[in-house]
Every structure is written in structure tokens, then in C-alpha cells.
Amino acid sequence: MGKQINYWMDYENFILLAEKALELGCIIYRRRADEQGKIVYGNDISIVTANVSDYYFYFPQAGKIVIDIINGRECISTIHDSGQAIIEAGFSIIHQEKKKITRSRLWCSSGFYREDGEYINRSEDLTKVYNSLARYVKKLAPYTELVDVYISSRDKDYGKEVEYKHKEYVSRYCIDKMSEGYKLVASL
Numbered sequence: 001m002g003k004q005i006n007y008w009m010d011y012e013n014f015i016l017l018a019e020k021a022l023e024l025g026c027i028i029y030r031r032r033a034d035e036q037g038k039i040v041y042g043n044d045i046s047i048v049t050a051n052v053s054d055y056y057f058y059f060p061q062a063g064k065i066v067i068d069i070i071n072g073r074e075c076i077s078t079i080h081d082s083g084q085a086i087i088e089a090g091f092s093i094i095h096q097e098k099k100k101i102t103r104s105r106l107w108c109s110s111g112f113y114r115e116d117g118e119y120i121n122r123s124e125d126l127t128k129v130y131n132s133l134a135r136y137v138k139k140l141a142p143y144t145e146l147v148d149v150y151i152s153s154r155d156k157d158y159g160k161e162v163e164y165k166h167k168e169y170v171s172r173y174c175i176d177k178m179s180e181g182y183k184l185v186a187s188l
Contacts, residue, residue: 003127004107005134007092007141007169008184011050014091017106018048018055020136021089024129026057029065029076029086039067039074053104057087057133062126078109084122087130092174099182101174106130106137141169146184 009017018028022043029041033051041047041058048055056076058065063085066077076086090104108130111121145167152162168184178184 002107002109002122003130003134004105005137005169006103006105007137007171008101008103008174009091009137009141009169009171010094010173011091013140013171013173014089014104015045015048016140017089017133017136018057019045021057021087021129021133024059024132025061026059026087026129029056029058030054031074037073039076053093054088054090057089057129059085059087059126059129062123062129084109084112084120085126087126087133089133093188094174094177094182095188098188099180100185100188101177101182102188103184103186106133137169141171141174143167144170144175146170 021028022045027041027043028047029039030047030049030052031037031054032040033049065085068075068077078086078088087106087108089106092104093102095101108126109122111119113119145165148164148166149161150164152158152160170178170184174182174184
């Protein structure tokens with residue numbers, strides 16, 4: 001469980017979001033872009049690179065961070081108290097050949113259960129940082145009404161093309177790519 005906002009956001013706009021996280025006092029963690037995949041971190045924007053799309057914004061005032069080894073790879077643990085100090089974030093991958101843009105998100109845990117069964121809520125400080133970043137996401141990737149067409153499987157419209165209107169958070173760059181025939185997808 002947690003707080004989450006899904007969005008389609010390009011790398012350039014994500015840099016602005018990462019800069020905002022740094023301004024709010026976060027340290028940025030990511031996996032190295034090599035076969036070893038070790039976790040690296042930094043407190044300046046140079047840690048954000050175009051070849052790694054998933055990041056953690058670590059807010060030290062909210063608690064410690066724990067790096068576990070799972071299947072021989074370093075991983076930032078989000079299931080115990082270190083999950084109370086991080087916000088997951090990323091940018092969309094724009095697949096040129098497939099003309100698809102993957103969805104990304106801003107997410108933080110709402111809390112965790114200790115071994116004794118006690119539930120520990122996320123800190124108010126991390127909630128404030130998350131809310132500030134979520135508001136900024138909404139500026140970088142405004143709420144946009146989209147219309148998709150699908151083939152209905154409902155009895156009254158079965159087999160007919162039906163319009164589906166929905167609103168999503170999409171950056172201007174991704175909207176421009178959609179006008180070139182790119183599709184927004186959850187994942188590949």
C-alpha cells in the first residue's frame with residue numbers, strides 16, 4: 001500500500017522533477033547501468049542519466065535506508081523501515097521502433113508492519129516531500145483527456161468500436177509523440 005501517481009513523462013522533464021527532489025533535501029539513488037547493477041547515489045543532478053529510468057528519492061530525515069542483496073544483486077528494501085524514507089520515481093521509456101511510451105510513477109509506502117505486528121505509518125515529513133513532488137508532476141505532466149477506441153465485449157455493443165475517454169498525466173513531449181503515432185502503454 002502507498003501513495004502513487006502514474007504518469008507519462010520524458011527524460012528532460014524528469015530531470016526537473018529530480019532537481020525538485022534535491023531541493024527538498026533528497027538524495028537520489030539508482031542502479032548502475034552495467035551488468036553488476038550495483039546501487040549508486042548522489043546529491044546532484046549528474047546521478048540522473050538517460051540510460052537508467054528508475055530512481056529512489058531518499059529523504060534522510062525520515063529514517064535510514066537499507067540495501068539488501070537479493071539473488072546476488074543490490075536492492076533498496078521497501079518492505080521495512082527503510083521504505084519509510086524513500087520515494088520511487090522514474091521516467092517513461094520512449095521506444096522508437098515500437099512507437100510506444102511506457103508509463104512511470106511516483107510512489108511511496110504508506111507504512112509497514114513490524115515483526116511484532118505493530119503498524120508504523122510513513123512519516124509526516126516524507127508525506128510532505130511526496131505531496132510536493134506529486135504537485136510538481138502535475139505541472140510537468142498535466143492532466144490530459146485522451147480518447148481511445150476499442151472493440152467492445154459488452155452485450156449491447158459487442159464487436160463494435162467504442163470510444164473510451166479517460167484522463168492521464170502526460171508531459172507535452174509525450175503528447176507531441178502521440179501525434180506522431182506513438183501509443184501510451186503501461187509496460188512492454
